[in-house]
Amino acid sequence: MFSIFDLSLQLNGFPIRKAKSDLDKIVALSPSEKKQFIEKQKQSIVEFHLENNAFYQKLVGSKEYKNWEDLPVLSKSNLQSPLETRLSKGFTTKNCYLNKTSGSSGIPFIFAKDKYTHALTWASNMYRFGLHGIDFNRSLQARFYGIPLDFVGYKKERIKDFLGHRYRFPVFDLSDAVLEKMLKKFETIPFEYLNGYTSSIVLFAKFLRKRNLILATICPTLKVCMVTSEMLFEEDRKLLETQFGIPIINEYGASELDLIAFESQNVGTEVEWLVNSETLFVEILDENNNSVPNGTKGKIVITSLFNKANPFIRYEIGDIGILDEKSTLEKPILKQLIGRTNDVAILPSGKKSPGLTFYYVTKSIIEDDGNVKEFVIKQTKIDRFEIEYVSETELNLAQIQKIEQAIALYLEPHLHFTFIRKNTLERTARGKLKQFTSFL
Known part of the structure; x- marks a missing residue:
């Protein structure tokens, strides 16, 4: 049965039912089947864009696909050409999902996802949040994010918040007076989870510490807190755990791709940052674009395994990271996210x-x-x-x-x-x- 969030996606032309079903099948694959799936999908998406995307053909310099390692690494500057010049045959600005990157790297650009890929992104989000007991159709979110301040943009976000069961706390003013008002909302609204920018949520936790308050005592329906978009330092994690009284989950994602890595539930005492290997393929490369051994830092380079509208193949996201030594193709683990290459x-x-x-x-x-x-x-x-x-x-x-x-x-x-x-x-x-x- 559809709930309001799923229904809103379906009505907007995003096939969420099919995406959820397909993702469930990928998740259920055995390790050997998963390896085959990833290799097959890598080849399939490259062949599609070499056949149907003039922008990508020009980058590669040929329609022939031989070796993965010979494919060019896309930089953000490659993608700053007009979107229409980067779309594949059959795709237009009218039949795709369009958005703009946040520009936190200093290089913003507009991107497109075909409607199935966008639905798959939401299915991926729902699956990973669901591992922590969160249901996007029912669980109420306390959202610590920015919001457009122009009239149309503001109203659009508020409608999306309503459909997504989110109550948004805009983060542009985090003075004590504003934080006090936020706290009052937690006394009266049965939130199940917090989600938002790390720095804003940390600031709220510091406010609680000063007041000697535990958030889960004030709002006992809370289950978990997901932080995103900015670095989570170990001392800040301890502060959040102490002042919120709930598990803290670190999320790493990019709007043009998907959730890239998401922390698992505690495995014993160890928390693993599991890389999304269902819709993405993640590589760590050196300055010469050669793969580095697991445990070695390098550039994070990501391939979207499904997006046919706009090629994101060996795309250098602008971050530096390390894959864990025990990572495998079918189960990659992000050991550390070090920061951005331009920082x-x-x-x-x-x-x-x-x-x-x-x-x-x-x-x-x-x-x-x-x-x-x-x-x-x-x-x-x-x-x-x-x-x-x-x-x-x-x-x-x-x-x-x-x-x-x-x-x-x-x-x-x-x-x-x-x-x-x-x-x-x-x-x-x-x-x-x-x-x-x-x-x-």
Whole structure:
């Protein structure tokens, strides 16, 4: 029987019933059958685009498909041409699902999915959330996301929220007064789960800690919290577990693809970040686009196994990560997500460090007493950085010196930092917080 969310997809031309049925069959495959399925699907999607997509034919330079490793790696800049020039035969802007990437990499573009692939994306979401007891047709979501502020965009999102059983808390203003109002909603609305940007949900947890409150006590219907779109640090996970009193699940996805990795239920004491191998094929490559061994960091490169409208074949998403040593083709496990390829600081010595290194170093020191709520780091010159932060009281000289000593130890000495206290930090149009930015 259809429920309102499934019905809304079906009425909009997205065949969710077929997508769910097909996904169930893929999930049920044995390990050897799954390997065959992935290899067959890889070949099928490449052959389709070589035959039907002039944009992809030109990129490959031929209609012939021989070796997977010889296929080009797509960069985001490849996809910044007009969408009409990238669509396959039979697909138009009228018969596809269209959307725009968030631009968190600094390179936004418009993309298309055929309607079956978009339905499969929703089936994949429903399946993975369902593993944690969440039903999109019935479970009420507390949604910590941005929202378009223009009239039409705002109304559209609110309608989608209604159909998706979501109550949205816009994240552009997270002052204590606003967080207090959010808390009141949890006292009266039977939410089953939280979902949204990591930084916003962490800020809500810090507010609860200050008030000495546990969210599951206030809202006993809560089952789980899914965080997405931004890094989840181990200390933040502990904070969320403590202040919410429910399991915390880390989600990694991309709107142009699907959910990429989703944490499993606890296996003993270990939480595994399972990679989606039902609708995607994930590779880790070095700078020369060669595969690296499991356990080695590299560029995350992803193939959409089904999307016929718009080729995403060996697509470099812009992130750096590591697959676990025990990963297999049919059961890949993401060991670590390190950050974005464009979030790299180049230092005076010539050393290159992921921007998150600064964040890790400063985070533990800066938050010792819970004074600092949020902060971001900006590189303005090769040896100069700004740390913008929101806090109850200004950082004192001893705290600043401690941070500078840690950075000299972990990175290199003679780097100069300016600390700027602010009332709020600048977020993207969608409400995300970019933790490190280089302006070099």
